[in-house]
Amino acid sequence: MIQILAFYLFAIVVVLSGVLCVTARNPVHSVMWLILAFFNAAGLMLLVGAEFIAMLLVIVYVGAVAVLFLFVVMMLDIDFTEMRSGFAKYLPIGVALVAVLAGEIIFATSAWNAGGIPLGDAPTPDPEAIPNIQALGLLIYTRYLFIFEGAGLVLLVALIGAIVLTHRKRGDVRHQNIAKQNQRRPEEATVNMKPPVGQGVEL
Amino acid sequence: MISWFSFLPYGLAYTVATVIDILVIALPLMLAVAMIIYADRKIWAAMALRRGPNVVGPFGLLQSFADGLKVFLQETIIPSAANRGLFLIAPIITFTVALAAWAVIPFGPKAVLANINVGLLYLLAISSMGVYGVILSGWASNSKYPFYSAIRAAAQMVSYEVAIGFVLISVVLWTGSFRLNDIVMAQRGHIFGIINAFGFNPLLFPMAVVFLISSMAETARAPFDLTEAESEIVAGYQTEYSSMSFALFWLGEYGNVLLMCALNATLFWGGWLPPLDLPFLYWVPGIVWIFAKILIFFFIFSWVKATVPRYRYDQLMRLGWKIFLPLSLIWVFLISGWLMLTRYGV
Numbered sequence: 001m002i003q004i005l006a007f008y009l010f011a012i013v014v015v016l017s018g019v020l021c022v023t024a025r026n027p028v029h030s031v032m033w034l035i036l037a038f039f040n041a042a043g044l045m046l047l048v049g050a051e052f053i054a055m056l057l058v059i060v061y062v063g064a065v066a067v068l069f070l071f072v073v074m075m076l077d078i079d080f081t082e083m084r085s086g087f088a089k090y091l092p093i094g095v096a097l098v099a100v101l102a103g104e105i106i107f108a109t110s111a112w113n114a115g116g117i118p119l120g121d122a123p124t125p126d127p128e129a130i131p132n133i134q135a136l137g138l139l140i141y142t143r144y145l146f147i148f149e150g151a152g153l154v155l156l157v158a159l160i161g162a163i164v165l166t167h168r169k170r171g172d173v174r175h176q177n178i179a180k181q182n183q184r185r186p187e188e189a190t191v192n193m194k195p196p197v198g199q200g201v202e203l
Numbered sequence: 204m205i206s207w208f209s210f211l212p213y214g215l216a217y218t219v220a221t222v223i224d225i226l227v228i229a230l231p232l233m234l235a236v237a238m239i240i241y242a243d244r245k246i247w248a249a250m251a252l253r254r255g256p257n258v259v260g261p262f263g264l265l266q267s268f269a270d271g272l273k274v275f276l277q278e279t280i281i282p283s284a285a286n287r288g289l290f291l292i293a294p295i296i297t298f299t300v301a302l303a304a305w306a307v308i309p310f311g312p313k314a315v316l317a318n319i320n321v322g323l324l325y326l327l328a329i330s331s332m333g334v335y336g337v338i339l340s341g342w343a344s345n346s347k348y349p350f351y352s353a354i355r356a357a358a359q360m361v362s363y364e365v366a367i368g369f370v371l372i373s374v375v376l377w378t379g380s381f382r383l384n385d386i387v388m389a390q391r392g393h394i395f396g397i398i399n400a401f402g403f404n405p406l407l408f409p410m411a412v413v414f415l416i417s418s419m420a421e422t423a424r425a426p427f428d429l430t431e432a433e434s435e436i437v438a439g440y441q442t443e444y445s446s447m448s449f450a451l452f453w454l455g456e457y458g459n460v461l462l463m464c465a466l467n468a469t470l471f472w473g474g475w476l477p478p479l480d481l482p483f484l485y486w487v488p489g490i491v492w493i494f495a496k497i498l499i500f501f502f503i504f505s506w507v508k509a510t511v512p513r514y515r516y517d518q519l520m521r522l523g524w525k526i527f528l529p530l531s532l533i534w535v536f537l538i539s540g541w542l543m544l545t546r547y548g549v
Contacts, residue, residue, distance in 0.1 A: 002214060028342060032289070035335070055324035063331025063364070067338070067357055074342050074350075131320045133381060178521060 003047060010043040027073045035066045052133045224316050228305050236457045237267035243457075243505050250509035277446035282344065285443065289343035294444065294451035297336030301458030304329040308465050309384045311475050311489035322383040323371050326466070327364070330421065333459065334360045337430065337440050340452075344443040352439030355516065356423060356430040362523035363420040369531035370414045373538045374401065374470050387474035397480050399473035406538050411471040413527050413534075415503070418463035420523065422456065425508035429516050460504060461497060468496035 014037050021033035038061045045054035130138075140148045193201045208216035241256060241264065248255025256263035281287060307322040309315040319325060334357055341353020375381055378389040394403045402411045420427040431439035441452050468474055473496070475489030514522070 026286075028286075028289070032339075051319065051321050052324070055321050055328050058328035059324065059331055063328065063334075064361065067334060067361060070338060071354075071357060074338075074353075133321065176517065178518070 007044070007047055010040045010047065013037075013040040014044065027076070028070065031066060031070045031073055034069070035062055038062050038066065050132060052131075052136060221316075225306075228316060229302055232302065232305060232458065232461070233454070235461060236454055237271065238264075239461060239501060240267045240270075240453075240457055242501070243508070246502065246505040247509045250506070271450065274446055274450040279448055280443075280445045282346070282443050284345040286343040286345065289339050290443075291448065293336050293340035293343060294448045294455070295336075296339065297333065297455035298451040298458070299455075300329055300333045300336065301455040301462065304459075304462050305465075307383055308462070308469065309387055309475060309489075310493055312384070314475075314490065315384060318382065318384055320380070320382050323375060323381045323386075327368065327371070330459075331360075331364060333455075336452075336455065340444070341440040344440070346443055348436040348438075349440045349442050351436050352430045352442075356440065359423065359427065359429065359519060359523075360421060362520060363417045363527070366413060366417045366523060366527035366531050367421060369528070369535050370410045370417070371470070373407065373410050373531070373535050376535070376538055376542060377401065377404075377407065383469055383474075387469060387476060390473050391476055392480040399476040399478060399480050400471065401473075402471040406534075406541060407471065410531065410534055411467070413531055414470065415467055415500075417523075417527060418467060419504065419507065420519065422459045422463050424460060424504055426511040426513050427519055428513065429519060432513060461501065464497045464500035464504065465493065467500050468493055472496055 017033040017036040017040070021030045021037060024030040024033060038057060042054040042057040042062075045051075045057060195201045208219050211219065244266070245255040245263075256266035259265045259269045281290060304326055306317045307315065307319060307325050309318070317325075337356040337360075338353045341349040341351075341356070344350070374386060378386045380386065380389075390399050390401050392399060393401055401407045419425075423430045431441060436442075441449060444452060472478075473492070475493040477484035477487065477492050
């Protein structure tokens with residue numbers, strides 16, 4: 001009973017905040033609704049017993065990706081009227097995209113209902129026996145090690161690519177030499193002139 | 204706790220027991236925050252050869268409550284240019300997140316509200332949400348200094364979370380569990396079978412230091428309090444806040460500081476275990492030990508606040524990205540290599 005209540009609570013909030021994310025006038029509000037949607041999606045993950053995925057969803061999406069979104073959106077100076085002016089023009093493409101997506105989802109679920117493609121025994125261990133962090137670790141680091149490392153390599157390449165693309169040499173910047181700053185002692189920077197009482201100092 | 208309410212149906216008994224457990228943690232925590240603010244001011248004053256609060260109550264002990272009452276009776280001012288909803292939600296997020304994280308901190312072998320097997324990940328998830336309180340307040344205030352402060356805070360917290368993540372990974376590697384109680388139990392007799400702490404392990408000690416410094420940066424305490432650097436940006440993101448909305452920031456901030464002290468104690472210095480693995484020390488309940496350790500760490504936090512000058516922002520970023528990140532990454536390699544050689548076999 002309580003599971004069903006929790007499911008509908010999370011699901012309704014996810015759908016509602018998804019809708020509000022698209023329709024909100026203020027882009028910062030949009031991002032906030034998106035965060036609420038992520039958070040409740042994590043709640044749905046918890047309900048199906050995938051606590052590891054739920055925590056990762058919050059850490060990665062709420063903690064990192066959405067902060068980045070928020071950053072960008074807060075910095076941008078967006079003209080709302082201009083943004084909404086192309087609505088009618090893009091409507092047919094949008095509707096077509098939605099139709100394709102919905103068609104694929106319906107097709108895939110009905111195929112799965114018909115039995116799916118037989119792949120042999122599922123490699124997953126019994127979820128009752130071991131917690132799902134261990135189950136994931138056992139699979140990722142043994143059976144799927146090369147796929148996992150390949151994914152890591154792709155991420156590394158993307159990381160380096162992002163740095164290379166955004167890094168530019170600028171001539172007009174004064175760089176700080178931190179080691180030099182740390183080595184500086186008071187004697188090098190200051191001098192005590194010991195002026196006699198009543199007289200000033202000439203520098 | 205649930206067994207006390209066995210006359211109720213199970214679901215209801217569970218709810219009632221959990222609500223009482225939450226209150227048992229949250230109410231003393233609020234009291235502790237009030238007293239810790241007083242202690243912070245006293246320590247800070249003593250190090251500056253001042254008296255500190257000494258008027259309200261004996262030794263000024265009731266100062267925090269007087270401040271709380273004053274703030275409670277003040278008018279809440281919302282700037283007319285502010286984004287009303289987000290302006291009011293921001294301090295609530297900060298405060299809620301600071302309280303929610305305490306759910307997984309163990310105070311004894313059984314005394315933990317949620318003994319979940321993803322405890323550390325839960326802490327990371329909750330603490331990564333803490334940044335929203337700051338960003339939103341900065342943006343919603345619609346004022347330039349809060350906005351600068353919000354940008355600083357977001358960059359700072361995201362940077363130091365990376366180093367903290369690697370520190371946590373090295374502890375988890377050594378323990379083999381994300382459950383905080385397992386981490387505490389793994390420290391029992393860790394050094395020569397008598398000292399209950401990971402911190403004295405030469406491989407983990409550098410991580411303990413990195414974690415202590417990163418936790419100061421993560422909670423934006425001095426010397427990393429660039430987000431509320433009064434000489435540059437007034438009071439940072441709190442500039443436009445008044446009365447209870449300001450107090451919620453204040454409570455949340457100190458709640459986070461206490462949480463970080465508790466985490467330092469739990470991850471590296473034995474948590475609720477006594478410092479030495481001697482039978483008679485276990486007669487003292489675990490909550491006393493963890494409380495003593497929290498207080499020691501809080502004293503270190505205050506000490507640093509009173510003695511270390513504020514970092515420059517580029518120095519802060521350099522420390523996070525160019526020193527702590529590579530250092531903790533190398534240490535994760537070292538620790539996993541050591542464990543592979545000694546525990547698991549090549």
